[in-house]
Amino acid sequence: MEYIQGEINVNIGVVFFTITIINLLRYILIAGAAFLIFWIFLKDKIYFRRIQKREPKRSDYKREILYSMSTILIFGIVGVIVYYLRIHGYTKIYSDVNQYGWGYFWFSVIALIFLHDTYFYWTHRWMHHPKIFKYVHLVHHKSNNPTPFAAYSFHPLEAVVEAGIVPLAVFIMPVHTGALFIFITFSFVMNVLGHIGYEFYFKGFTKHPLTWWNNTSTHHNMHHKYVNWNFGLYFNIWDRLMGTNHPRYHEIYNEITQIPLLAKHKDTKENIGLAQEI
Ligand SMILES: [Zn+2]
Numbered sequence: 714m715e716y717i718q719g720e721i722n723v724n725i726g727v728v729f730f731t732i733t734i735i736n737l738l739r740y741i742l743i744a745g746a747a748f749l750i751f752w753i754f755l756k757d758k759i760y761f762r763r764i765q766k767r768e769p770k771r772s773d774y775k776r777e778i779l780y781s782m783s784t785i786l787i788f789g790i791v792g793v794i795v796y797y798l799r800i801h802g803y804t805k806i807y808s809d810v811n812q813y814g815w816g817y818f819w820f821s822v823i824a825l826i827f828l829h830d831t832y833f834y835w836t837h838r839w840m841h842h843p844k845i846f847k848y849v850h851l852v853h854h855k856s857n858n859p860t861p862f863a864a865y866s867f868h869p870l871e872a873v874v875e876a877g878i879v880p881l882a883v884f885i886m887p888v889h890t891g892a893l894f895i896f897i898t899f900s901f902v903m904n905v906l907g908h909i910g911y912e913f914y915f916k917g918f919t920k921h922p923l924t925w926w927n928n929t930s931t932h933h934n935m936h937h938k939y940v941n942w943n944f945g946l947y948f949n950i951w952d953r954l955m956g957t958n959h960p961r962y963h964e965i966y967n968e969i970t971q972i973p974l975l976a977k978h979k980d981t982k983e984n985i986g987l988a989q990e991i
């Protein structure tokens with residue numbers, strides 16, 4: 714009995730360590746690369762696509778990184794709980810792809826993304842409730858002009874809410890461990906894109922018949938600036954249905970994107986922060 718207890722403790726320690734290291738590496742590699750490439754190396758070249766001109770202070774970087782580290786530890790704890798539930802047979806997580814086939818594997822990744830989009834929109838709306846906001850979500854909104862490091866900048870209670878999609882999903886539907894990894898990585902890339910501070914898509918994207926249903930970096934940046942608009946994550950569907958897109962979203966998006974990203978544009982100083990007045 715003691716032996717089994719000891720073994721479970723060791724396993725859980727290893728599980729926590731593994732999940733935490735994977736999340737930490739993902740954060741450092743993706744948020745770090747986004748920062749180095751777009752905020753340092755290419756800054757002058759693409760400054761005309763900068764969404765807000767305002768420069769974050771040193772204290773903003775520090776807060777975003779420290780809260781992100783706290784979030785990564787909490788994700789490790791939630792990961793251990795999911796693992797514990799899994800080994801006791803309470804979840805629908807599986808590890809043999811042949812059990813449901815590759816078709817289901819990729820379907821489940823897409824389903825997770827749509828489920829997460831809805832989960833995020835409504836938990837986000839809830840966290841903006843005046844009685845909840847300052848206790849849970851204010852930390853994330855301290856970044857008025859977020860940097861890529863804000864991707865995990867959450868109060869510990871918000872980190873629990875954000876992590877909640879994983880236990881919820883694996884109770885509802887069969888999810889392969891690899892599908893879960895792909896989903897979490899995709900989600901993090903999109904999260905960094907939402908906080909990257911530059912707009913990369915083309916003018917007209919938000920109304921184009923093939924792309925209108927996707928969110929943009931401008932969309933989430935405006936959420937940080939204006940707070941009570943633009944709550945969505947991947948898709949611009951719930952914000953349209955609920956009338957919560959910022960009234961000037963499309964107009965501001967088109968102002969920021971009026972110069973094509975790949976145009977040879979030497980005199981960037983003249984065009985610094987086209988959106989600085991937003
Ligand atoms: Zn918010």
Ligand SMILES: [Zn+2]
Nearest residue numbers: 853908933937
């Ligand atoms: Zn944000």
